[in-house]
Amino acid sequence: MRDEAAKRVELVFSLFDANGNGVLDSGDFDLMSRVLEAAAASDDGAKDAIEAAFRRYWTTLATELDANGDGVISVEEFRPFVLDPERFGPTVAEFAEALSALGDPDGDGLIERPLFVSLMRAIGFEEANIHALFDAFGPDADDRITVATWAAGIKDYYAPDKAGIPGDRLVTAHAV
Secondary structure, three states, X not given: OOHHHHHHHHHHHHHHOOOOOOOEOHHHXXXXXXXXXXOOOOOXXXXXXXXXXXXXXXXXXXXXXXXXXXXXXXXHHHHHHHOOHHHHXXXXXXXXXXXXXXXXXXXXXXXXXXXXXXXXXXXXXXXHHHHHHHHHOOOOOOOEEEHHHHHHHHHHHOOOOOOOOHHHHHOOOOOO
């Protein structure tokens, strides 16, 4: 596992630990409703898909990692599993497709910067880093990226062997 991948996953862990208790539990994923609030213009199908993706994310973690049945996942348990494409890849793919589709409420295949920023801020990423990520995706002249670009970027974020990817901008401090 590359050091960059470990840093990306530790950041995700800290953001998903919505209640700040140092472990992931089912309540953390219930708190991700703030992502739905940021996607007010998205249709019910897209909202249902992201809710299902968050549920699957938690269910996969709980099923695969909570061997002692205590209902919590530590960062030590989380890191190697989430970076295992064989075990976690389908969950990441569902999450990537659902989140990127949520950013395209008009269905034109393009995500405008303001909604991208709003969704990523709702997850908990720093605004300067969000803009750096969006810029790294190579927006068009109208400041939009494709849904496919964002979905691929999310999948790359969880890849243990990738470095120098756009997602690395989320873990590096950027000036506003």
